[in-house]
Amino acid sequence: MSGHKMEFPITWGMVIDIDKCTGCGACMASCQTENNVEPQREASNKLRATSWMLVYELTNDKAFPNHDIAYLPRPCQQCGNPPCVSVCPVIATDKNENGGIVSQVYPRCIGCRYCVAACPYHVRYFGWYDPIWPEGMEKTLSPMTSVRPRGVVEKCTFCHHRWTQAKDAARVAGKDPDNLDDGAYVTSCVQNCPSGALAFGDIKNPKHKVHELVKSPYAFRLLERLGTDTQVYYISRREWVRKLGDNYLKSE
């Protein structure tokens, strides 16, 4: 399972244009409601709060007038060679399905948090508390995602349930569920991004626009040198932003 890259005929990928991101946080909010993440009791406590999608603020550390900032939304990077999968002692997380989405099965997770430590992108969250929806807010619960109990690890699944729904819709319409149209399956954050910074589709399908976007000379991936081979690409026309995507020596 570990150490070798897996190839799938369908490879769901996200392309995030950092230059278009305004840092509004609509992706974070829509992700939380879509995926039944409980209303956070203390969101400022970053060691205990859960946010499958998280927007980071980047800065070039220069003084005015050269000061510049950027926002970087961070979902699960769905690594081609996921460090979390190789450390899981109970195969609660795996990458073995067409589409290349790293799965997480909550009833099987024993909460050892090896994967939390192994993930270089900090996308994995441990449930420190029993989830509680304040009275009335339980009406926002979605039947499409299961609710996690305390004591297991959770993470972004690329709104995997939307894929199963899209496949069902294709089947009923008499279309091929393994060759979905561009836009038939998009994640909640992509759908709700007001500035169009997020794009989603099958990287290997030439009919999907992400197929072209990942070939952009401005495209890069986070910590590419680790060999994780992620399925999330970022685009920025600013060189300092691209430089922040990985660790470089001073001489480079």
Add this chain to the structure above:
Amino acid sequence: MEEKRSNSAGGVGGMALFALIGFVGALVVGWGIFPKMLYSQKTQPIRFSHTVHTQLGIECEQCHHLGPDGRFAGLPSTESCAECHGEETGDTSANGKEIDKFVKDYVKTGRQVPWLVYQYQPDNVFFSHAAHKGFECTKCHLDVAKTDTPPPYYENRLSGYSKDTMKMWECERCHASMGTSNACFVCHK
């Protein structure tokens, strides 16, 4: 020595007797008492007769169909039942009384019938009826079309699930024999 020998001679018969009693007792507990203790028996809120409806020529899909977006619509709503059963019949037969009970309790009050679903899956399972359309319904479901009285619903007292809920190994076995992927996210959410 004498005493010891007579003891062991009597012990063999006694032990065989006790072993037999223990064996039979274990069978009674394991096959009879424990399953009865584990499952509580419930009956459907309305004695819906599938036979009467199938004899009228109604197909399964007329009430249990897929939605336009591919989602399974499940059980019909009170409103769709009321298209035929909108008024009390006043019929004094057993079936007539049951229809009147349905009309009085659910149609007039506008409530949905809390049907007990024999194969309801846990909330972390996604089952696609659209993907399994090629199979006969009865391959997985009870053949309720042949029942005049709905079979009793057995609820596991520990897990709260129905006895007839398909187990993961059953899903996996069929997927394996069909050459379909058994990856976690094929069925889990």
